Structure formats: structure tokens, C-alpha cells
Amino acid sequence: MERPRAPVAAEAGAGAGAGAEGDGYTIRPLELTDLSKGFFDLLAQLSPSPPLSEEAFRARFAELAALGADHLVLVAEEAATGRLAAAGAVLVERKFIRRCGLVGHLEDVVVDAGARGRGLGERLVRRLVEHARGRGCYKVILNCTSELKGFYAKCGFVEKNVQMGLYF
């Protein structure tokens, strides 16, 4: 099971300290220093995402770290450049039903446009899913456009139900 990094402390969880895998990318939990490694350039490819100040980024990072293993953001760092090439998150929802069952929610998966088509997105998603499974979740769910159904099918997901939204 992955462990989110504490805001300042080094951490020896899965992926941390390990070298890049065969494709030249290391998947590991988000770190504070990732602000300068292109984290927001990545997120902007997902949705309009103006860069945050360092103060705002640190504050949000601390909030998420306080959630422990119930909120994990993974990133893929390219060994050759030290830049981030992918990111994604999984949140653990605590339910009353299903004997206080846990549900993983996959969110904000993105691979840099220059790194797509090499299997990195699938590798990242599978790591996030494994984290949820290790946490005891009985399922992992996500929302996506119909164009992405093929990608998530490759990651092992099946289509289920209908997504609805109410925006403010």
C-alpha cells in the first residue's frame, strides 16, 4: 500500500528511493518539490488549472497529507529530465453500507502530451488501483468521457451506471 508523503519528512514507501523502471519513469507519491517539476503544467492538460502560489500549494499538500493513506497522489518522474510526466489520485470513501465498506475514487489522471502512448497512464492507474485494493476497498470507480472508455477498459474497468453532475 502506498503512503502519502508527510509534508517535509522523507518517506520510504513504495516507489520512493527506487530507480526509474525500464521505461525511464519512476512512479512515487507527490512531494512538495514537485511544484517546480511541472506539476501544474501537467494538471493544466487535464482542466484549466492556473498555477498556485507556493503557499497555497503547501497548504493544500498539508491538508491532503493529514488524510494519510485515504488520499494518495502519485506522480511519474522522468529520470532523464527530473520533470513530471504523469499524475493521478485515489481517494478512499468511508461508507456505512457494506459493513462500513471502503470505496476508492480515481481522480485527475493525466499523462504529459509528449509521454502518451507508452503505457505510462495504464501503469499509473494500476498503481492507484492497487493502493485502493491494499487499503481494503471493495471497488474503485471513476468518471470519464466516452472517448476514454477504451483506456480505462485496458486498465481493467468495466462500464457501470451513469454519471450525473450538478455544478456551482
Ligand SMILES: CC(=O)SCCNC(=O)CCNC(=O)[C@H](O)C(C)(C)COP(=O)(O)OP(=O)(O)OC[C@H]1O[C@@H](n2cnc3c(N)ncnc32)[C@H](O)[C@@H]1OP(=O)(O)O
Ligand atoms: C478519472 C479521470 O481522471 S478521467 C481524465 C483522464 N485524463 C485525461 O483525459 C487527460 C488527457 N489524456 C491523458 O492524459 C492520456 O491520454 C491518458 C491518461 C488518458 C492515457 O495515458 P497514456 O499514457 O497515453 O495511455 P497508455 O499508453 O498507458 O495506454 C494504455 C492502453 O490504453 C489505450 N488508450 C490510451 N488512450 C486511449 C483512448 N483515449 N481511447 C482508447 N484507448 C486508449 C492505449 O492504446 C493502450 O492500449 P494498448 O495496451 O493496446 O496499446
